[in-house]
Every structure is written in C-alpha cells, then in structure tokens.
Amino acid sequence: MNLFSIAIRSIRQRGLASILTCFSMALGVTLMVAVIAIHGVVNESFKIGQYLGYNILVGPKGGKLQLTLNSVYYLDEPIENIPYEYYLEFKRQAEREGDYRHSLRQHAHDLHWELTRAAQQTMGLGVSSGTAGMVTRLATRVVEKDSEENLPGKRDGQFGQFTHLAIPLLLGDYYESFRVVGTTPDMFGAMKFGPSADRQYLFSAGRNFKVHSSENGFFEAVVGSVVARQTNLKVGDKINPRHGSVDGHTHNQPFTVVGILDSTGTPNDRAVFVNMEGFYLMADHAKPVEETASEEETEEGEEDPGHQESEQDPFDTVTPLPLEQREVTAILLRVDALFSVGMPNLVNEGPVAQAIYPIREINKFFGTFIGPVLGLLVVITLMICIVSGVGILVSIYNSMSDRRQEIAVLRALGAERSTVLWIILFESLILSISGGLIGWTLGHGLVALASPIVEAKTGVVVGFFDLAPALPPYLPVSPELLLIPLLAILAIAVGLIPAISAYRTDVSESLGK
Amino acid sequence: MLELVDIKKSYRQPNGDPLPILSIPHFSVAEGEQVVLIGRSGGGKTTLLHLIAGITRPDSGQIFFEGRSIEKLSEAASDRFRATWMGYVFQTFNLLPAFTALENVLLGMTFSRKPVDRKRASQLLDRVGLADRMHHKPTAMSVGEQQRVAVARALANKPRLLLADEPTANIDTANQQNIIDLIRETAEEEQIALVLVTHAMEVADQFKRVVLLQDINDLKPQDHSEASGWVTPSAEKNAS
Numbered sequence: 087m088n089l090f091s092i093a094i095r096s097i098r099q100r101g102l103a104s105i106l107t108c109f110s111m112a113l114g115v116t117l118m119v120a121v122i123a124i125h126g127v128v129n130e131s132f133k134i135g136q137y138l139g140y141n142i143l144v145g146p147k148g149g150k151l152q153l154t155l156n157s158v159y160y161l162d163e164p165i166e167n168i169p170y171e172y173y174l175e176f177k178r179q180a181e182r183e184g185d186y187r188h189s190l191r192q193h194a195h196d197l198h199w200e201l202t203r204a205a206q207q208t209m210g211l212g213v214s215s216g217t218a219g220m221v222t223r224l225a226t227r228v229v230e231k232d233s234e235e236n237l238p239g240k241r242d243g244q245f246g247q248f249t250h251l252a253i254p255l256l257l258g259d260y261y262e263s264f265r266v267v268g269t270t271p272d273m274f275g276a277m278k279f280g281p282s283a284d285r286q287y288l289f290s291a292g293r294n295f296k297v298h299s300s301e302n303g304f305f306e307a308v309v310g311s312v313v314a315r316q317t318n319l320k321v322g323d324k325i326n327p328r329h330g331s332v333d334g335h336t337h338n339q340p341f342t343v344v345g346i347l348d349s350t351g352t353p354n355d356r357a358v359f360v361n362m363e364g365f366y367l368m369a370d371h372a373k374p375v376e377e378t379a380s381e382e383e384t385e386e387g388e389e390d391p392g393h394q395e396s397e398q399d400p401f402d403t404v405t406p407l408p409l410e411q412r413e414v415t416a417i418l419l420r421v422d423a424l425f426s427v428g429m430p431n432l433v434n435e436g437p438v439a440q441a442i443y444p445i446r447e448i449n450k451f452f453g454t455f456i457g458p459v460l461g462l463l464v465v466i467t468l469m470i471c472i473v474s475g476v477g478i479l480v481s482i483y484n485s486m487s488d489r490r491q492e493i494a495v496l497r498a499l500g501a502e503r504s505t506v507l508w509i510i511l512f513e514s515l516i517l518s519i520s521g522g523l524i525g526w527t528l529g530h531g532l533v534a535l536a537s538p539i540v541e542a543k544t545g546v547v548v549g550f551f552d553l554a555p556a557l558p559p560y561l562p563v564s565p566e567l568l569l570i571p572l573l574a575i576l577a578i579a580v581g582l583i584p585a586i587s588a589y590r591t592d593v594s595e596s597l598g599k
Numbered sequence: 600m601l602e603l604v605d606i607k608k609s610y611r612q613p614n615g616d617p618l619p620i621l622s623i624p625h626f627s628v629a630e631g632e633q634v635v636l637i638g639r640s641g642g643g644k645t646t647l648l649h650l651i652a653g654i655t656r657p658d659s660g661q662i663f664f665e666g667r668s669i670e671k672l673s674e675a676a677s678d679r680f681r682a683t684w685m686g687y688v689f690q691t692f693n694l695l696p697a698f699t700a701l702e703n704v705l706l707g708m709t710f711s712r713k714p715v716d717r718k719r720a721s722q723l724l725d726r727v728g729l730a731d732r733m734h735h736k737p738t739a740m741s742v743g744e745q746q747r748v749a750v751a752r753a754l755a756n757k758p759r760l761l762l763a764d765e766p767t768a769n770i771d772t773a774n775q776q777n778i779i780d781l782i783r784e785t786a787e788e789e790q791i792a793l794v795l796v797t798h799a800m801e802v803a804d805q806f807k808r809v810v811l812l813q814d815i816n817d818l819k820p821q822d823h824s825e826a827s828g829w830v831t832p833s834a835e836k837n838a839s
Contacts, residue, residue: 087702087709099697495693498654500682500710502675594655597689
C-alpha cells in the first residue's frame, strides 16, 4: 500500500462523483486542445505563405494587406493592375528581348525597316527617288524611328540585375469556387517552396503546362491538389474559366488540364493555374491600346512560337497578345538578400507600383487580428479549465465531512499529518491529470476527425499525434507540452484547501464520532 | 515497559473553562503483561489510551515506553512511533470501507518503519479465521468478522504494546468471547503487552490484572463534572 494506491481507492469509493469531476476536467481540456489546434492551424495556414519561394511581392499601389491576401492566398479582389512592361523591368536583357518580340513597338520597328528596304528595292526597280523617298517618309511617319540600341528589348530591366526570379500573376477569373491564376511555367518549374525554399513542385499526374504545345497551343492548365479532389478534374479534362467572379460569364476558350499538383500544404493547392499567354488571349483580358498596329496575320514558316497554323480550329492560329495590351496583377520576386532592402525602396519611390515583404504583412495581419482573437479563445478555455478545477475542489472538499473519521483512522494507524495531506493532493492530481489526458485524447480525436476538412480548406495537415506548434518568442515549445504541468499546478492549488482540512483533523475527536 | 508518571489531562469546555479528565500519579505495564482497565462510561478510559498511543498529548506529566520518554516527541515522530511499536483496536472497528480485509491489515503496516509484509497480513487473517474473506470489503462482512480484521490489523506491524478500546462493545454476545480469546491468545503468543479497556466486568474477570480507573485517577470530585459520577478514592473514604 502506498499513498497513490490509497488515493486511488478513495477516488473509486466515490465513483460517480469522481467520474463526473474527471469528466468536467476532460471537457475543459478537450475545448482547450481544440482551440489550441485551431490556433495552430490558423497560424500555420497563414504563415505557410512564407514558404512559397519568393521574398518580395510587387503590385499596384494601394493596400498592402489586400495585395498580400490576393496574391499569396488568392483571397479578396485585386487592387488594380500594373503594366506588363513594368514586370519586364525585373528581367535581364535576354529574357526581355524574347518578350519584346511580341510588342507593337517592336513590330512597328520591324515594319519600319521592312518599308525602308522596300523603298530601296523600289528605287532599284526604277521607281523615282521621289516616290521611294515618300514611301520612306510614310514609314517614318507611321512608326518611330528607333535605333537598335534604343529598343527596350535590348537592355536589362531596371531591376533585372537584382532579381533571381520574377513570376507574374494574373488574377480575375474563376473555375467553380477556385481562383484561376495566369502565370508562366516558371511558377512550378523554377520556383521552389518550403521552409528552406528547396522543395520542388511535383505532379501527382501529368506535367507542368508549357508556353505553347503542339497539342493544346497556348491553352494549358495545371490544378492544385485540393481543386482536383473537389472537382474531380483529371489530366485531359477541359475547363472554361468564368470571368471576374464565380458567377461571371464563361469564357468560350477552354484550357486543357495537363497536370495535377502534388499536395504542398500551400495556397497553391486551392487554385487553377493557366498559361499566361492563353490567359491574355481570352476575351476581355486585353487592355485596349489607342494606337496599335494592325492585327498580325499568320505567316508561314515563322519561327515565333506565337504563330501556329491550323486548318481546323481558328483558335490554333492565334498569336500572343502584344505587350502593350497586357497587364499583370502582381509579380512574385525572389531577390538576393543583399538587394532585398534597397530594391523595394526604388519600386516604392516610383509612380507605378509598390513592393512589399509578404512575410511582414502576414505576420502583421496575424498579430493584429487573428492572434488576439485566438489568444482570447485560449484564455477562455483556460478559465473553463480553472472552473473544472474548482469543481474538483468542491467535490473533494464536500467529501471531507464524510471522511473525517477515515482520516482520523489513518492518523491513528500512524499516518502523519503531511501523509494525509498528500493523499488528498494525490486525489486531486489523479482527477485533474486523468481528466486532462482524457480531454487531450478527445480533443485530438476531434481534430483528427476534422483533419480532412481542415486540409481541404487550409492545406494544413493535422494528425492525431500532431502537437500544436510552438509560439515563439512567447513559447518556445508546443503549448500542449505544458498541459500536464499546468494541470498538476491547478490540481495542487485546488486540492490544497481540502488537504489542509485533512491536515488539521483532530484525531481524538474524530475517532469518537 | 510502559510507565505513566503524573499525567494530567483536561479538555476545554464550550465556555472555555478546562474540564479535567485525568490525574494519574503513576501507572505502569510490564513487558508481555495483560492489563484490563475498567471504568464507567465517559470516565476517561479512551482518553488514557489515546495518551498512551500518542494520539493526544497530556497537559503535563511523562510517558515512558521501554525507558524512552515519548510524550515530548514531535507529532510526526509520535505518529511514526505509534505506527511502529503499537497496535490499536478501536471500539467501532474503524475499518476503511474502500479497502479489502487484506488491504486494511496492510494499512496497519504502511506507516511504520518496518517493511510491508503481505505474507504476515495473510497469515494474520488466516489466524483470525478469515483466510477466505481476505479480498472482501468490510461492507460484505459481519460485525464479528470486521472486528477480527481490526484485531489482525492491530497486530500487523508486530507491536510491542496492543491497546484495545472496548473491543467487544459493538459485538453480539456470541462473538464477544471469541474476540477476547483471540486478543489474549495472540498477545500471549507474540509476547505483546496488552492494555484492554472495558466497562464489562465479565470481560475483566478473565484477566489476571484488573485496574480500576478510579484507583489510578487521582481526580478530586470538585475537579470533575458531577454529571460523570466520578469519585476519587479519598472522597469515597471521606463520604463513608
């Protein structure tokens, strides 16, 4: 016989009261575990945006939070758009030159020289110099006379030397309830994610979309894992995005699903990604340009990937939308740490766009809005546990009047005052901690049951044995690791009053009763 | 082995005045001796046993156990001393209802400095005729069986002194003698000194040494409540 077994026997002797007391503690702890789990899930789901492989976000001037929510989590509406050429300022010359091949300005430059050569050939055919000169002047009047060196495609972007990776985002369309995001193949080809930015995006089916493919032209798409699961999309399926909202008109142009992403635990699980070139070619996605060259005709044999021939489907004969008619919603940047402070300042000083650190905005949002609410929930559940603890106090204290003689007998048998005090404290500890363990199990069971829904909604995976994350700098370890120690302290605090009552039992007087 | 010298004990009345209960110039028990202490109900017999056991402290005087003064021990030391060297059989058994017979006997060893001996506990229950009831709780036992468990518990830690406070008071007549015989025989076998308190003369007559409480309690009539009916030897002599 030891003090622990004596305490257990006493608890069993008061079976129903003990069960109810224990259950009340279990309920309080269940609630606390659930709230802490929610806190952890929300914390993780928001901060998971940090692990998307970019450190700066560029978008239109306006609300930083709106830009973050829209571009990282695909929530809320875009602020505005910024010119596509501004996006190209984050590129080096080689990449810019490729893009600028689709600009009206480049086409006009090419047309100018074509006309100039034509004029020269005309002169060689005996046409008067006056006529040839008029042709040349006409060409010059129509287009600006650019020297090769002045062409924008012939230089680095203003920020190109600072930028490792720049990926455009084009938002505004929907597929069912999910965002459709226009972007480039680099989004999943060059971008890496994860805490160390070393995880490659993988595909559970199919492949990444291409800028242009022989099978699907510009109109390829990949879908996130959650989208695929909820919409049953498979590789080969066609999707028609809706313009502007979930109820917007459906674009006639379908995209072919060529890949389904592996689950990443990021917001990318809950979006549809389409080739940027195809996005621009959908109706109402082109920005009107006041002075534009006439529409290009398809030319045979041209190597420009924007040109494709098809005798069957008119959409196969499209060319990429000119740069001047393009806008982007946001730009994801991976910038060398050395320039990650100065470059955003340069962007922000300009009139066109703003550059923000999404991590900072996420933490600010969490700390300002979400954190306090969750903290309040945790405080409330703590109070519930304290109330349960008071229930233990009342239960044990009420039993003391019936147990006075029992305690006196123990004392008469040689138990010291401190011994009976510890027996009572042990009872309180057993009720508290067993209630806490039951509550922990129930709470984690609830979280595990809800795990599929949580994962679908937030991308955060929670298992039965997963503890809530630590809360640095306040708490370096998971708050659940403090559960048992805190319950032990609570048990001792509430058990002290009946324990002192037992301690002060008058043996001689109580034995006679 | 036990000696009480100039022991005085009083209790506090509701109005705060002291109520003297005992005034014993001298009382002793030899090693292995069996003594019956007889007195009227409410006379202080239980108080005397409590004083010897260290459950309560005298207002003054000394108590020696095997030559060692024990009345000044700290409360914790007194508890340990009692657990190690004394056994106590209560009037109302005082078995703990949450524990089986065997566990109640083990409780008699739990708080002593001696190791807990499950085998001895089983043997004691066998000795008191309850080998087949050792896993039963007190509520499943008769009164006589419960008192036998209480006797076994009092003997569990191999005490040097056994104190029995009216052990047959709540027992039916048929079982009373069994209990008395059990206590006497066991005390004799294990060479345990015995102080048995009773108000029944038929019990007292079975023992060699019978002590009237009034003979050792030197309380004068005016020092004690008249309602108790106490008379000191000197007052009785004067009255006659």
